[in-house]
Amino acid sequence: xxxxxxxxxxxxxxxxxxxxxxxxxxxxxxxxxxxxxxxxxxxxxxxxxxxxxxxxxxxxxxxxxxxxxxxxxxxxxxxxxxxxxxxxxxxxxxxxxxxxxxxxxxxxxxxxxxxxxxxxxxxxxxxxxxxxxxxxxxxxxxxxxxxxxxxxxxxxxxxxxxxxxxxxxxxxxxxxxxxxxxxxxxxxxx
Amino acid sequence: xxxxxxxxxxxxxxxxxxxxxxxxxxxxxxxxxxxxxxxxxxxxxxxxxxxxxxxxxxxxxxxxxxxxxxxxxxxxxxxxxxxxxxxxxxxxxxxxxxxxxxxxxxxxxxxxxxxxxxxxxxxxxxxxxxxxxxxxxxxxxxxxxxxxxxxxxxxxxxxxxxxxxxxxxxxxxxxxxxxxxxxxxxxxxx
DNA sequence: GTCTATATTCCGATAGAC
DNA sequence: GTCTATCGGAATATAGAC
Numbered sequence: 001x002x003x004x005x006x007x008x009x010x011x012x013x014x015x016x017x018x019x020x021x022x023x024x025x026x027x028x029x030x031x032x033x034x035x036x037x038x039x040x041x042x043x044x045x046x047x048x049x050x051x052x053x054x055x056x057x058x059x060x061x062x063x064x065x066x067x068x069x070x071x072x073x074x075x076x077x078x079x080x081x082x083x084x085x086x087x088x089x090x091x092x093x094x095x096x097x098x099x100x101x102x103x104x105x106x107x108x109x110x111x112x113x114x115x116x117x118x119x120x121x122x123x124x125x126x127x128x129x130x131x132x133x134x135x136x137x138x139x140x141x142x143x144x145x146x147x148x149x150x151x152x153x154x155x156x157x158x159x160x161x162x163x164x165x166x167x168x169x170x171x172x173x174x175x176x177x178x179x180x181x182x183x184x185x186x187x188x189x190x
Numbered sequence: 191x192x193x194x195x196x197x198x199x200x201x202x203x204x205x206x207x208x209x210x211x212x213x214x215x216x217x218x219x220x221x222x223x224x225x226x227x228x229x230x231x232x233x234x235x236x237x238x239x240x241x242x243x244x245x246x247x248x249x250x251x252x253x254x255x256x257x258x259x260x261x262x263x264x265x266x267x268x269x270x271x272x273x274x275x276x277x278x279x280x281x282x283x284x285x286x287x288x289x290x291x292x293x294x295x296x297x298x299x300x301x302x303x304x305x306x307x308x309x310x311x312x313x314x315x316x317x318x319x320x321x322x323x324x325x326x327x328x329x330x331x332x333x334x335x336x337x338x339x340x341x342x343x344x345x346x347x348x349x350x351x352x353x354x355x356x357x358x359x360x361x362x363x364x365x366x367x368x369x370x371x372x373x374x375x376x377x378x379x380x
Numbered sequence: 381g382t383c384t385a386t387a388t389t390c391c392g393a394t395a396g397a398c
Numbered sequence: 399g400t401c402t403a404t405c406g407g408a409a410t411a412t413a414g415a416c
Binding site: 008039040042043045046047 | 381382383384385386
């Protein structure tokens with residue numbers, strides 16, 4: 001049986017990931033996390049020395065997640081469109097849970113982030129953008145997608161539509177996000 | 191001569207507008223403002239009772255700004271493309287000053303904003319989106335623009351490209367923003 | 381090894397000085 | 399009318415109890 005320690009550490013990560021997507025890095029505190037776990041806020045410091053270490057842990061987790069998703073897609077027999085949709089689906093989930101994406105969250109707070117984690121933010125963005133670009137490239141080659149921009153630029157367009165789309169949707173409602181989602185798919189389907 | 195009071199109030203607004211675009215609502219304090227003006231942080235409370243009143247003032251200022259821009263565009267003899275470009279130019283300025291747009295900033299922090307100002311955020315978004323939509327509609331009618339989505343949806347696509355574009359550009363560099371800007375213009379020019 | 385009691389710093393805000 | 403001295407509370411973090 002896994003020691004309680006690892007469970008607690010994972011729980012803290014999970015709660016932190018939710019809070020950062022819901023409120024942003026500067027707007028949540030260790031107390032928010034400890035309340036959920038019914039402990040003192042100082043207990044969180046045992047598992048993550050300081051808030052910037054927690055942020056690093058959260059970003060590492062997302063990096064792992066997306067590496068995982070990339071591998072899954074690579075060995076899958078999904079069409080390129082299905083792969084793209086699997087990626088987009090993650091954003092729809094965010095809208096339903098009143099959150100924004102991790103990338104938009106840390107990007108908005110970028111100037112206030114500790115220097116020690118900024119490199120991880122860059123890494124995450126490169127990873128995710130690369131994934132979308134690759135899927136687009138592959139789909140174009142197979143004749144599934146038709147677009148005239150470079151795959152990289154098209155990936156940038158999609159990423160920004162989605163990232164800001166979920167930000168807007170929290171305010172003006174899901175309908176706007178749904179329209180954006182449909183439109184960006186039409187763009188690549190040609 | 192205007193009383194010092196109004197000058198100070200305007201200065202506070204100006205500094206607040208910069209800080210919210212640079213660091214976000216939750217990441218700046220009255221002390222940050224008072225330091226610049228070489229007074230005690232409590233002095234700011236005289237001009238704006240509390241932080242949420244300051245935020246309301248900032249949003250009102252942006253609402254005024256955009257109403258003003260709307261009127262300017264309406265009476266101008268600019269082509270629709272030039273009007274759109276005038277709007278987009280505001281985002282280029284942000285990239286150069288290491289800021290994100292006010293809409294993206296408050297949208298990212300939306301769940302943490304005081305209830306009293308949320309309506310103003312909605313109002314600002316409606317105003318700006320409406321302006322872009324109107325320009326697109328007009329340009330399409332004149333044959334300057336060619337796009338198949340509804341003007342409203344196309345405006346959503348452009349707004350999200352720009353808002354998240356400046357967020358990304360702060361991290362991955364201006365080049366990404368430049369590519370996005372060029373691509374979204376190609377989209378509407380057809 | 382895991383968590384609590386406690387220190388320190390900073391934030392937003394009030395009461396009152398000039 | 400304009401700003402300062404100061405408060406109450408929350409946030410991050412350390413030292414040490416169990």
